[in-house]
Amino acid sequence: MTDGFPAPVPVATASLAATAARVAELANTLGRAHSEVFNLRRLSEASGVPADVVKALLDGRPAGEPDLQARFLQRLDLLRRTRVKPNGRRYTQQEIADGAGMSRQQAGALINGDRRPTMEHCDAIQRFFGVHAGFLTAHDGDALNDALLRTEQQLLQDFAVRERETVPAQASAGDPLARLLQDHGVRGIAWRAAQLPTDKHRDKVTEWLDMLLESVKPTES
Numbered sequence: 001m002t003d004g005f006p007a008p009v010p011v012a013t014a015s016l017a018a019t020a021a022r023v024a025e026l027a028n029t030l031g032r033a034h035s036e037v038f039n040l041r042r043l044s045e046a047s048g049v050p051a052d053v054v055k056a057l058l059d060g061r062p063a064g065e066p067d068l069q070a071r072f073l074q075r076l077d078l079l080r081r082t083r084v085k086p087n088g089r090r091y092t093q094q095e096i097a098d099g100a101g102m103s104r105q106q107a108g109a110l111i112n113g114d115r116r117p118t119m120e121h122c123d124a125i126q127r128f129f130g131v132h133a134g135f136l137t138a139h140d141g142d143a144l145n146d147a148l149l150r151t152e153q154q155l156l157q158d159f160a161v162r163e164r165e166t167v168p169a170q171a172s173a174g175d176p177l178a179r180l181l182q183d184h185g186v187r188g189i190a191w192r193a194a195q196l197p198t199d200k201h202r203d204k205v206t207e208w209l210d211m212l213l214e215s216v217k218p219t220e221s
Helices: 013-030 040-047 051-058 068-082 093-100 104-111 119-129 140-166 169-174 176-195 199-216
Strands: none
Touching: 013 140, 040 051, 040 068, 040 140, 051 140, 068 104, 068 119, 093 104, 093 119, 104 119
16 A cells, blocks of 8 residues: 555556447447547547546557546646636646645645645546546546446447337337337436446346346247
8 A cells, every 4th residue: 555545456458448449339320420528539538547648548458547647647637727717817826726625735746746645635636527436546447438338338338329219109119128128228228238347247237137038029920
């Protein structure tokens, strides 16, 4: 443990590759361009990872891993550039200090790299800028994976809406499975499946759905 942070752990590259593959498949299903779904600038701003590192990780290439201090400074600088005030100006050190509940001297030392951040500092700054927990500290691969998981959730919602709109009302009225998918399943199942932590859990959902499909198939007369 260092300055309240857990010791570094290996980046889960396999999880990132699996998530990227699912997002690509969903994009194909919805007819979305990969350049839109895997937009490097958007993913960089969502994850805090530099765009060139995002590209390397998506390509499956090693991109190095900055130490905790460098990662914090890199992502704090990105926050200050991309999460600005309504007038388009950056937040000042004093405004960050006031919003994060610390002194201006503390904020200045953190921003300038003269002081190592604690978890409490990171939590306070993340709350101030309105980003998720871990934005300032997660390993690059994990941060990008989290951003892609949020992209996947949005695509699943879009897919659910499309399926809901395209299921013919007349057909669903006489088909209990279609009605289930229209009224509850597509949106609810897709959303819940996206929350599961691993592919193994999602496979269980698929297995259960296959069993359900078999149980509600109409018997041949």
